[in-house]
Amino acid sequence: MKHLLKLMDLSTNEINEILNLADQLKYEKKHGIEHHLLKGKTLGMIFLKSSTRTRVSFEVGMYDLGGTALFLSSNDIQLGRGEPVKDTARVLSGYLDGIMIRTFKQSDVETLAEYGNIPIINGLTDYCHPCQVLADLMTIREIKGSIKGNKFCYIGDGNNMANSLIVGGIKMGMSVSIGCPDSHQPDPEIMKWASENGDFKCTSDIYEAAKDADVLYTDVWASMGQESEAERRKKIFAGYQINDSVMAVAKPDAIVLHCLPAHREEEITAKVFEEHAKEIFEEAENRLHAQKAVLVKLLKD
Numbered sequence: 001m002k003h004l005l006k007l008m009d010l011s012t013n014e015i016n017e018i019l020n021l022a023d024q025l026k027y028e029k030k031h032g033i034e035h036h037l038l039k040g041k042t043l044g045m046i047f048l049k050s051s052t053r054t055r056v057s058f059e060v061g062m063y064d065l066g067g068t069a070l071f072l073s074s075n076d077i078q079l080g081r082g083e084p085v086k087d088t089a090r091v092l093s094g095y096l097d098g099i100m101i102r103t104f105k106q107s108d109v110e111t112l113a114e115y116g117n118i119p120i121i122n123g124l125t126d127y128c129h130p131c132q133v134l135a136d137l138m139t140i141r142e143i144k145g146s147i148k149g150n151k152f153c154y155i156g157d158g159n160n161m162a163n164s165l166i167v168g169g170i171k172m173g174m175s176v177s178i179g180c181p182d183s184h185q186p187d188p189e190i191m192k193w194a195s196e197n198g199d200f201k202c203t204s205d206i207y208e209a210a211k212d213a214d215v216l217y218t219d220v221w222a223s224m225g226q227e228s229e230a231e232r233r234k235k236i237f238a239g240y241q242i243n244d245s246v247m248a249v250a251k252p253d254a255i256v257l258h259c260l261p262a263h264r265e266e267e268i269t270a271k272v273f274e275e276h277a278k279e280i281f282e283e284a285e286n287r288l289h290a291q292k293a294v295l296v297k298l299l300k301d
Contacts, residue, residue: 003113003120004294006106007130007167008193015171019138022286022293029064029289036066041097041299043067045123046088048074048103053260053287054123054131058100061292067299070096089116098299119298121291126223127187129160131294132259133168135286140215142286143255143279148173153213153250155179155206156240156267157233158186161219161259166190170198178202179209181236206240213250217257218242218267234266243269255279 001014010018028035043062045055055071062069079088085108092099093116101109102123113120122130141147152174154165162178163186169176176194178186182204185191194200203209210216221237222230242256256268256276264270273280 001297004130004298005109005113005120005122006128007133007164007171008190010171012171012173015134015137015168018134018290018293018297019141021296022134022138022289023142025064025292025296026286026289035064037296038062038097038299039066041065041067042095043069043295043299044072044092044096044099045069046072046074046077046079046099046101046103047123048079048101048108049124051102051123053284054100054102057287057291058123058295061288061295064288065292065295067097067295085111086115088112089114093117098295121294121298125160127160128164128167129259130164130168131287131291132161133164134290134294135283136165136217136257136259137168137172138286138290139257139279139283140255142282144214150214151175151177151212151251152215152217153177153179153210154217154219155209155242155246156218156237157221157223158184158202159219159223161217162186163190165217166194166200170194170200173198174215175199176201177209177213179206179240180204181240184236206246207249210246211249213254215255215257216242216246216250219259220261220263221266237267241267241269242272244272247272257283260284 045058059069089112098119100121100123104126106125106127109122109125152169154162158180166176185202221233258280262273264273
């Protein structure tokens, strides 16, 4: 494991190793056990998209591990003024031990990895969100006791979250069903891979998707950068909501996860959100622990 560009690059064993280390680091933090495993290491955090959870969790994570994190917004570095990504990669490789980037294009992440000589972590692109899904898998295992054998259902836009959840779910032995409009399905290559490598279904019928689900998951209808489409998307996704009627067809002990921020009464009702707030905010906290595990795997000597 040289980088974390997308979950498709990781084996099931590598994902399990990250989750096991994340569990250990979470236990140690909760019990006040210091783990300065990255003392003297420096992580550059490039943000072309703003964030709450990604910035805070990576910054705190590096602090916990004894290292230093540098926040680099597009307003602060030459990348935001037209410097090629490949030049930024070569420059920052001489200063830093690793780079986390949150951006729009997956090609930016791939180019950093190609031209740099330090580990690159994908903090989010329009194509995928591997860090979030590692935290999601960690949360499912904590609550359900295991990941394999569960039915996972995602309802909403077939976006970067759907793409990564499909890959993570299939690689970890879950059956995966996606409930989304036909016009907004996940990446076709990812769906083809999922159909060939696991138990996978994509349907426009959310009740069919959610039937007997152990885990229900959703995301906002308009992601960052799509704000101008918000009203149009509300019409497209009307009905693609996790609510009491959807919960009724899932298993009685089904959990609900959300990558946040949540728009209550759009993709999820306030009632269902609050009934499952404990697991949703445990999932949010697990971003810290899962990402610390990734940092240790990639940056530790």
